Amino acid sequence: MTPPPSRALLIIVVVLAIGMLVPVGYVIEATARIGIDELATLLLRPRVGELLGNTALILVLGVPITVVLGVGSAWVVERTDLPGRRFFAVLSVAPLAIPAFVSSYGWASVIPSIQGLGGGLLVATLAYYPLVYLPALATLRGLNPSLEESARSLGLKEGAILFRVVIPQLRLAILGGGLIVALHLLAEYGAFAFIRFDTFTTAIVVAYQSTFAGPSAASLGIVLALLSVIVLGVEATARGRARYAYVGSSSARPAQLVTLGKFTPLAILALVAVATLATVVPMASVIRWSLATKPEMLDGLWRALIDTSLLSLGGAIGAIVVALPVAWLATRHPSRLSRVLEGGYSIASSLPAIIVALALVTVTLNVAPGLYQTAATVTAAYVIIFLPRALVTLRAGLAQVPESLEEAARALGTPPLLARMRVTTPLLFPAIAAAGALVALGAANELTATLLLAPTGTRTLATQFWSAASSIDYPGAAPYAISLVLLSVPAVALLFAQTRGKKP
Amino acid sequence: MRKFVTVTVTATATLAAASLLLSGCISSSGTGDETGVQGASTEALVVYNAQHEKLTEEWVKEFTAQTGIDVVLRNGGDSELSNQLVAEGDASRADVFLTENSLAMSLVEKAGLLSPVDPATLALVPTQYRPASGMWTGIAARSTVFVYNPDLLAESELPTSILDLQDPRWKSNWGGAPAGADFQAIVSAILETQGTEATTAWLTGMKNNATIYRNNIATMKAVNAGEVAGGIIYHYYWFRDSASGGENSGNTKLHYFGEQDPGAFVSISGGGVLKSSDNSDKAQQFLAFLAGVSGQTILGEGYSFEYPVGGDVPAKDPLPSLDSLNAPIIDPSTLNAPEILDLMTQVGLL
Numbered sequence: 081m082t083p084p085p086s087r088a089l090l091i092i093v094v095v096l097a098i099g100m101l102v103p104v105g106y107v108i109e110a111t112a113r114i115g116i117d118e119l120a121t122l123l124l125r126p127r128v129g130e131l132l133g134n135t136a137l138i139l140v141l142g143v144p145i146t147v148v149l150g151v152g153s154a155w156v157v158e159r160t161d162l163p164g165r166r167f168f169a170v171l172s173v174a175p176l177a178i179p180a181f182v183s184s185y186g187w188a189s190v191i192p193s194i195q196g197l198g199g200g201l202l203v204a205t206l207a208y209y210p211l212v213y214l215p216a217l218a219t220l221r222g223l224n225p226s227l228e229e230s231a232r233s234l235g236l237k238e239g240a241i242l243f244r245v246v247i248p249q250l251r252l253a254i255l256g257g258g259l260i261v262a263l264h265l266l267a268e269y270g271a272f273a274f275i276r277f278d279t280f281t282t283a284i285v286v287a288y289q290s291t292f293a294g295p296s297a298a299s300l301g302i303v304l305a306l307l308s309v310i311v312l313g314v315e316a317t318a319r320g321r322a323r324y325a326y327v328g329s330s331s332a333r334p335a336q337l338v339t340l341g342k343f344t345p346l347a348i349l350a351l352v353a354v355a356t357l358a359t360v361v362p363m364a365s366v367i368r369w370s371l372a373t374k375p376e377m378l379d380g381l382w383r384a385l386i387d388t389s390l391l392s393l394g395g396a397i398g399a400i401v402v403a404l405p406v407a408w409l410a411t412r413h414p415s416r417l418s419r420v421l422e423g424g425y426s427i428a429s430s431l432p433a434i435i436v437a438l439a440l441v442t443v444t445l446n447v448a449p450g451l452y453q454t455a456a457t458v459t460a461a462y463v464i465i466f467l468p469r470a471l472v473t474l475r476a477g478l479a480q481v482p483e484s485l486e487e488a489a490r491a492l493g494t495p496p497l498l499a500r501m502r503v504t505t506p507l508l509f510p511a512i513a514a515a516g517a518l519v520a521l522g523a524a525n526e527l528t529a530t531l532l533l534a535p536t537g538t539r540t541l542a543t544q545f546w547s548a549a550s551s552i553d554y555p556g557a558a559p560y561a562i563s564l565v566l567l568s569v570p571a572v573a574l575l576f577a578q579t580r581g582k583k584p
Numbered sequence: 585m586r587k588f589v590t591v592t593v594t595a596t597a598t599l600a601a602a603s604l605l606l607s608g609c610i611s612s613s614g615t616g617d618e619t620g621v622q623g624a625s626t627e628a629l630v631v632y633n634a635q636h637e638k639l640t641e642e643w644v645k646e647f648t649a650q651t652g653i654d655v656v657l658r659n660g661g662d663s664e665l666s667n668q669l670v671a672e673g674d675a676s677r678a679d680v681f682l683t684e685n686s687l688a689m690s691l692v693e694k695a696g697l698l699s700p701v702d703p704a705t706l707a708l709v710p711t712q713y714r715p716a717s718g719m720w721t722g723i724a725a726r727s728t729v730f731v732y733n734p735d736l737l738a739e740s741e742l743p744t745s746i747l748d749l750q751d752p753r754w755k756s757n758w759g760g761a762p763a764g765a766d767f768q769a770i771v772s773a774i775l776e777t778q779g780t781e782a783t784t785a786w787l788t789g790m791k792n793n794a795t796i797y798r799n800n801i802a803t804m805k806a807v808n809a810g811e812v813a814g815g816i817i818y819h820y821y822w823f824r825d826s827a828s829g830g831e832n833s834g835n836t837k838l839h840y841f842g843e844q845d846p847g848a849f850v851s852i853s854g855g856g857v858l859k860s861s862d863n864s865d866k867a868q869q870f871l872a873f874l875a876g877v878s879g880q881t882i883l884g885e886g887y888s889f890e891y892p893v894g895g896d897v898p899a900k901d902p903l904p905s906l907d908s909l910n911a912p913i914i915d916p917s918t919l920n921a922p923e924i925l926d927l928m929t930q931v932g933l934l
Contacts, residue, residue, distance in 0.1 A: 274798075
């Protein structure tokens with residue numbers, strides 16, 4: 081029976097939860113403020129129908145494609161005797177290091193006429209399939225092979241085993257990965273704006289630029305928030321009562337590898353093709369343009385690097401400070417209350433970044449004008465948007481720190497708080513560092529919210545890239561693109577290492 | 585125990601220092617080595633700048649050299665900054681507002697946020713390039729043009745009026761960037777000269793016929809690449825690209841509508857002093873500099889290719905003179921931003 085949490089901890093978590101729920105509050109307040117009548121006028125028009133159609137199509141088509149690519153790559157890399165498996169395992173994660181908007185810039189310079197749903201699907205599925213690949217890979221590694229062996233001994237062919245035994249066990253990974261891809265697709269701005277594919281998020285940014293945080297932008301934001309909730313609901317229904325394990329279990333023994341035989345060249349070709357399209361094409365574009373970069377185009381780069389580092393560091397520190405109490409509550413004092421609170425934190429983080437930005441603009445303008453367009457607001461946005469990364473990592477880290485060590489310290493006479501700090505916290509440092517790194521690197525690539533919230537004169541790598549790319553100044557944008565990719569590599573390596581089961 | 589305390593204290597101190605550094609650095613990061621808005625002393629002039637950054641920086645450099653007054657820029661887009669000023673109201677820290685188009689400036693004017701401009705400054709600018717109200721002044725001008733690809737469109741097929749573009753024969757044959765303030769200003773000229781019904785019809789025609797691009801440059805590039813036969817942009821993008829090698833305009837030509845057609849609309853970039861300013865003297869000085877010979881010469885001779893409006897400064901070669909363009913005569917204060925946005929939203933362009 082776990083001891084009840086201290087009152088102080090509960091209060092801290094609840095207060096932080098209220099802060100995290102600001103975007104949700106904004107959506108509700110905007111709905112109330114605008115009123116149903118005007119909302120109907122603003123929303124029941126053909127343009128919104130177009131946006132809804134586009135957004136629905138990209139979700140309905142994009143998510144299954146990423147699932148096929150992700151699960152397919154994971155299975156080939158983990159469960160077959162493909163030569164060069166380890167190389168392909170890493171190659172399949174590589175697209176995550178390239179922000180989607182850089183990828184779309186790369187593609188647009190190769191095929192200038194790329195646009196619309198086809199273009200959006202191409203860029204987005206190639207950019208996001210690693211988000212399904214990683215959980216699928218982790219699950220496959222942890223699967224107990226006895227089920228497959230029984231099926232084999234009962235005479236099922238390999239293909240049948242894959243579809244009837246392995247994939248059903250991947251259900252959670254597919255749902256979880258699919259959910260993350262869906263939320264990314266809803267929130268994506270840069271990639272779609274560049275290739276002229278209009279979704280709710282791109283329309284909100286356009287409305288914001290023309291009418292600021294007025295009813296036009298807010299009404300679209302309300303619909304977008306509803307779509308996010310629907311996506312969450314679909315995933316929760318499909319998942320049922322199953323819970324995601326935060327700590328991976330390792331299998332009793334390695335599974336038998338499937339012999340590809342005559343399918344080997346096909347498999348290699350498929351993996352190479354996907355990797356080329358996802359990584360090589362965008363990066364080749366970026367490098368080609370960087371060769372045309374003139375030295376004066378590098379003027380703002382140093383400044384942007386500094387500003388980006390400072391802002392993302394702030395976001396990382398903030399995210400850890402906010403995530404630690406709730407991670408502690410959820411791990412050490414699990415209860416219905418802790419699950420509800422954790423759920424509250426997650427809802428806001430599931431909302432697209434544009435909504436978070438709109439909410440913060442409105443709140444700071446009306447409630448705290450001194451904070452409007454300051455670094456504090458951007459940092460708050462980063463904390464809200466990237467909290468899940470910190471939360472998951474900290475929970476995993478906390479789960480691995482046994483309570484018994486702290487109890488032993490207390491039994492030996494150390495006061496409880498001191499015991500916690502001296503014994504548990506140092507053991508948490510790797511998880512804290514990993515959480516901080518993931519948040520910081522995510523924040524460094526963040527475009528949408530930063531565009532709306534950055535203080536005067538502050539340029540991040542992402543916003544500088546965007547302003548150059550929007551002016552079709554491809555060579556000017558290239559150095560920023562390269563910096564963004566280089567910054568992402570450590571985060572991707574970290575994510576991959578976590579998947580492999582190494583401690584963060 | 586001692587080691588623990590040391591570690592904790594060091595860690596806390598580092599974090600505190602980092603956060604101080606963070607807030608200090610961010611608040612003091614401005615353009616170049618100038619102090620940021622939060623750190624600005626009362627001596628520095630705060631300019632909300634929606635004009636192209638490079639141009640305004642040239643202006644600021646010369647102004648500071650001549651007068652010793654420091655200037656701090658807040659850069660953004662027309663709509664963004666004008667809406668921001670309206671939202672900030674009396675609490676705004678802005679002293680001067682510079683726009684690319686008059687639409688944004690008239691929005692701020694209608695919200696009652698501007699102070700009248702010094703009559704001496706107004707005298708520097710001919711009447712057709714500033715509003716009758718005297719609440720702000722023109723500082724530059726740009727002309728609407730139809731950029732076209734001669735491989736796809738023969739001279740005889742060119743539209744005689746911008747209103748032609750709503751005809752079915754122009755389907756998929758022209759492009760524009762309705763999300764931008766530039767295009768919205770052109771639409772406001774159509775509204776002012778043709779009325780609401782005709783404008784709604786034209787916008788509906790645009791929705792059916794036009795390919796939508798993100799901005800003027802993307803439109804011009806698409807015409808250059810042959811993706812679309814023609815496009816509505818402002819003149820200076822073409823001239824700038826042409827002067828630097830023609831990569832995005834080499835396959836294109838410009839067509840001026842003339843005849844006082846709405847498609848010949850000359851949009852006035854505005855400069856105004858905010859009522860909420862604590863530095864109105866310096867602000868008026870800045871406007872006088874911009875509208876006078878020094879400022880207009882920088883505009884006329886610089887990289888910008890926009891038209892100077894004051895000080896009798898001629899436009900840069902090879903620009904056709906502003907008078908020869910035969911633009912429709914419109915008081916820039918009368919242009920109506922909210923109605924344009926409403927119409928465009930109704931039609932489904934926004």
